[in-house]
Amino acid sequence: MKITPIDRILLLATVLLAAWQVAVGVNGAEALPMIAYTIAFGVLLVAGLLLIILGFDVLDNPIVVIVSTVIPLSLSLGLVWEHLAAYRTVYLVFVIIGFLVILLTRLLPLRNKLPVMVLAFVHGIAGLTIFLLPIVWSLTGRATHGFALVGIGGALIGVGGILLALLKAGKPLLSRLTILKVLPILLLLMTAAFVAGFALA
Amino acid sequence: MHNLQSAIRNLQSKIRLYWPLIKSLQTGLLLSTGLSGYMSARCPVMHWYDFLGLAVSLFLAIAGSTIINMWYDRDIDASMKRTCNRPLASGQVSPAEALRLGLVLLVLGVGMAVVMSPLYGLVVFAGLFLDVVIYTLWLKRRTCWSIVWGGISGGMPILAGRVFGLGHVDGIGILLALAVLFWIPTHILTFSMRYHEDYQAAKIPTFPSIYGFLATRTTIAISSVLAALSIAIAGVLIGMEWGFVRLLAVLSAGLLLLAVASVFRPTERVNFGLFKYASFYMLSAMILLSI
Numbered sequence: 001m002k003i004t005p006i007d008r009i010l011l012l013a014t015v016l017l018a019a020w021q022v023a024v025g026v027n028g029a030e031a032l033p034m035i036a037y038t039i040a041f042g043v044l045l046v047a048g049l050l051l052i053i054l055g056f057d058v059l060d061n062p063i064v065v066i067v068s069t070v071i072p073l074s075l076s077l078g079l080v081w082e083h084l085a086a087y088r089t090v091y092l093v094f095v096i097i098g099f100l101v102i103l104l105t106r107l108l109p110l111r112n113k114l115p116v117m118v119l120a121f122v123h124g125i126a127g128l129t130i131f132l133l134p135i136v137w138s139l140t141g142r143a144t145h146g147f148a149l150v151g152i153g154g155a156l157i158g159v160g161g162i163l164l165a166l167l168k169a170g171k172p173l174l175s176r177l178t179i180l181k182v183l184p185i186l187l188l189l190m191t192a193a194f195v196a197g198f199a200l201a
Numbered sequence: 202m203h204n205l206q207s208a209i210r211n212l213q214s215k216i217r218l219y220w221p222l223i224k225s226l227q228t229g230l231l232l233s234t235g236l237s238g239y240m241s242a243r244c245p246v247m248h249w250y251d252f253l254g255l256a257v258s259l260f261l262a263i264a265g266s267t268i269i270n271m272w273y274d275r276d277i278d279a280s281m282k283r284t285c286n287r288p289l290a291s292g293q294v295s296p297a298e299a300l301r302l303g304l305v306l307l308v309l310g311v312g313m314a315v316v317m318s319p320l321y322g323l324v325v326f327a328g329l330f331l332d333v334v335i336y337t338l339w340l341k342r343r344t345c346w347s348i349v350w351g352g353i354s355g356g357m358p359i360l361a362g363r364v365f366g367l368g369h370v371d372g373i374g375i376l377l378a379l380a381v382l383f384w385i386p387t388h389i390l391t392f393s394m395r396y397h398e399d400y401q402a403a404k405i406p407t408f409p410s411i412y413g414f415l416a417t418r419t420t421i422a423i424s425s426v427l428a429a430l431s432i433a434i435a436g437v438l439i440g441m442e443w444g445f446v447r448l449l450a451v452l453s454a455g456l457l458l459l460a461v462a463s464v465f466r467p468t469e470r471v472n473f474g475l476f477k478y479a480s481f482y483m484l485s486a487m488i489l490l491s492i
Binding site: 019022023024025038041042045046049050053054057061 | 442443444445447448450451452454455458459466470471474477478481
């Protein structure tokens with residue numbers, strides 16, 4: 001499917017929002033969460049640029065699965081590091097091991113369901129963390145209501161991730177055409193929710 | 202009244218013909234590096250007339266040298282599919298007319314630069330000399346290594362802008378010029394791979410035709426790393442805000458990713474994607490250096 005001018009505008013808006021977030025950072029964040037957020041928004045920024053330049057065909061590259069894992073993993077690491085101090089080390093180890101296992105199972109020529117199961121497990125934990133932590137924190141008064149928007153962004157990234165993962169696994173929920181049609185707006189809404197959530201936190 | 206209208210129409214049609222002669226995107230990108238070089242000097246007081254003078258003099262000088270290059274290379278342009286419709290190659294503008302225009306713009310640009318600041322004028326002149334005489338007239342048709350000289354001349358606008366802002370040549374200015382020099386292969390070599398057959402037909406020695414595609418891609422990857430490093434070091438030395446350094450690091454990572462992909466998974470799409478990304482990268486880096 002060819003990328004349309006409207007897709008390009010939506011992706012450019014995503015790129016600009018991600019660039020803004022990288023430049024302003026997250027208020028009061030320590031070095032490690034700042035690096036984690038920079039990686040997450042940096043991957044979003046570069047991914048948006050590559051989609052604008054190379055078109056949707058870039059999604060067929062096998063490296064997309066690995067790179068797209070970086071966004072939820074680094075974002076959730078930043079959130080856990082900032083808001084769940086007791087679990088910092090455990091989660092950091094989970095992120096590193098999870099990423100390495102995904103990398104390994106994607107690079108090795110495995111014919112069983114292990115790569116998909118690993119991906120679903122690691123993605124699932126990271127996605128739920130991004131979705132639940134900000135919402136629970138804002139509902140319980142440990143953060144402002146605006147912070148819940150990060151959770152909304154987490155839900156949107158989850159939807160996008162599931163759609164793309166199932167498409168790549170050959171069992172699509174929606175047709176490729178529909179997924180590619182909604183992807184730019186999904187990416188923009190997700191980035192806008194993250195940026196607004198961090199600004200209002 | 203009728204004479205005035207016809208004169209305006211005549212002028213409009215001339216501008217339409219002349220505009221492609223200056224390669225507006227390339228001139229615009231080089232001009233943006235010059236303006237960034239000036240802004241990077243962080244002048245305590247920035248006078249709008251200095252800024253405007255810099256923009257006009259650099260634009261005239263770069264546009265003038267581009268037209269003279271195109272005048273000299275009109276035979277090459279005529280033999281290549283990509284460029285055979287350019288105004289000079291297709292005969293819409295006569296060679297004498299283009300040469301006159303190029304020389305007028307060039308003399309105006311350099312003259313204005315010398316009046317504004319002799320040292321700035323000297324750097325602008327050095328850039329033109331390297332570009333027109335060393336690169337185009339002497340080396341372009343002889344060796345593929347001519348791009349090194351093209352790269353050095355490409356680094357002159359940013360150095361000139363910084364020299365105009367500071368009043369002297371400094372290490373950061375040279376580092377910024379080096380960044381452009383290292384960025385040039387990413388820009389030019391991806392282009393020479395895409396239009397490899399055109400360049401061969403025109404008998405222009407290029408890296409892909411002399412050393413092969415793999416060596417060219419490796420050169421692009423290495424020069425991308427060096428360009429990103431030079432810009433990052435210059436940015437830190439200038440005192441760029443950490444947020445902008447982070448953004449520059451992210452954009453550099455994208456450039457490196459594409460450069461590495463073009464070495465290990467080379468396709469026409471990745472190659473041209475790298476070409477486009479490199480232009481975007483340089484423009485973004487220049488904006489970040491200016492803020």
